[in-house]
Amino acid sequence: MRRFVADVPHLVISKMKHVGWKKLLGGASAVLVGGMILVQLFYPPNTLLPYTNVDGISVAGKTKQQAIDVLNTAYAHHTIAIYMGSSTKPVTSPKLSDVDGSVDNTVRINNMDYPWYMRFVPTSLFWSGRKVAAAPAPKFGAKFVDYVNKKLMPDCQQPPVNATLKANGSTLSVVPSVIGGTCSEVDVISSIKSVRPVLTDQTSVKVARNERKPDVMDDAAKDLAATLNMRLKSGITLQVNGSPVAIAASDLLTWLDFSADGNKLAAKVNTDRAGDWLNKNVAAKVAVAPGVSYVKTLDFTELSRIDGAPGKALDAVATVGSLQDVVDVPPTEQYTRTYSPNDQGLSALMANYAHDHPGTFGVSMVELDGQRRRASYNGDNQFVTASTYKLFPAYELLKQIDAGDQDWDSNALCFNKMISQSDNACAENFLNMLGLSTITSDIQAIGLKNSTFMKSGGPYTTPNDLTLMLGMIATGQNFSSVNQQRLIAAMKANVYRQGIPAGVQGTVADKVGFLNGLLHDAAIVYGPHGTYVLAIMTDGSSWGTIADLAKQIDNLHAQ
DSSP states (O other), X not given: OHHHHHHHHHHHHHHHHHHXXXXXXXXXXXXXXXXXXXXXXXXXXXXXXXXOEETTEEOTTOBHHHHHHHHHHHHHTOBEEEEETTOSSOSBOOBTTTTTEEOOOHHHHHTOOOOTTGGGSTTGGGTGGGOOOXXXXXXXXXXXXXXXXXXXXXXXXXXXXXXXXXXXXXEEEEEOOBOEEEOOHHHHHHHHHTOOOOTTSOEEEEEOOEEEOOSSOHHHHHHHHHHHHHHHTTOEEEEETTEEEEEOHHHHGGGEEEEEETTEEXXXXXXXXXXXXXXXXXXXXXXXXXOOOEEEEETTEEEEEEOOOOOBOOOHHHHHHHHHHHHOOOOOOOOOOOOOSSHHHHHHHHHHHHHHSSSEEEEEEEESSTTOOEEEESTTOOEEOGGGGGHHHHHHHHHHHHHTSSXXXXXXXXXXXXXXXXXXHHHHHHHHHHOHHHHHHHHHHTTOTTOBSSSTTOOEEOHHHHHHHHHHXXXXXTXXXXXXXXXXXXXXXXXXXXXXXXXXXXEEEEEEXXXXXXXXXXXXXXXXXXXXXXEEEEXXXXXXXXXXXXXXXXXXHTO
């Protein structure tokens, strides 16, 4: 009982202390707020508030006149990027003062007051001055028009400049073309006067211009540079009296002058520059002093003559002509090709397509119904098979299933993966199980004479061998009906469809191959105009090109 009574004074004292601290804090806050309001009430009316920032420039604590001077100076040094027409580079970027322009910030700064009623709001000293009016439009003086005429109008009246080439060591590089054009003084003046510069942003002006493209654009110059750099990269060797004299590319390229030839660029060997080099390095090797002719006379009559050997000297003009023959790029050829809808026409289409496109091609096509046309280009040329070889172990496996030596159920999953997805592990498993020699013997026994796994660097096959195999698959030769449909179904499920299937109409059962630069596609095409087999083998081509060739063959087949 005494402990309880003894604790009562302690509790009262604690409460009194707590109430005392609250009063103390409240009093201190009142003093602080009052002091802040007092400072705000007496803050100089002509001085900008702390933390005042105008157009990215701090003018905190400055007098209004000081702030006006700082901002006017900053705007005077603010640059204006001036673009002509479609150019992506400014023709010039003058300061606003360079064009006799100015931005007067007097009004908006003088309007930045600290009103009396805001001074009674605690902390307004630190945030009231943050709202600033937008920068006024610039004004331009009497020298502005003179600047436009002297500095800008010459860029408005600019003739186009052709792209050309220049020698950089042993290669040629492109000197870009310049688009020319014309614009009016009125447009230039109105465009610049319309700007509303802000210090925090890049100010730019685009002047409208009636543009004129040069005759020779950059792409034409790049094409010539690529051709000459490739053709002349090793220089030229002259045969001088049976001895070779090398002209380095770094010398040869400096002799070239370039000029427009229509919308292309032409290169011409400069006779003077080339002649100087030839005289220094070749003339002495060619020169042969003339011999002496011995003549006997009597009075005015010549009695006998022994002619001396003629001398020799460098024919610089003719030599430069020979150099020009090396430099000259032959004209390109454009063909308008049409083809007869027969064997000869289809073969011509294949040959011409191969001629007109990069890479090495082998193509074979056989119609299985209708007119039964046949055509090929490089049909018996051996190619490394890439994954088209997987048709051969597929044939061997199905052959052995038909003979009862293998069963379908245990091999079906890997068989379909090998054909439809071009799975390498499954293919290698079948090759090991069936034997390379056995497969080679059996495919050659059915007529694929140029296909083999036994030749170094292979396996190999040809377009004609592939179409022979495809024809047997399509017509059920050497297969039971069940196994024929198994293989065709797997080929129709092929996941790689960028080649022949992308170019032809109808349903396609195919097997592709791709390895390094090799792209092959061997297909049975079930089209609206009949069924045919098509094999396209390439080295250095593309799937898009294979699809395009297949499309053209399919269109001619439809006729």
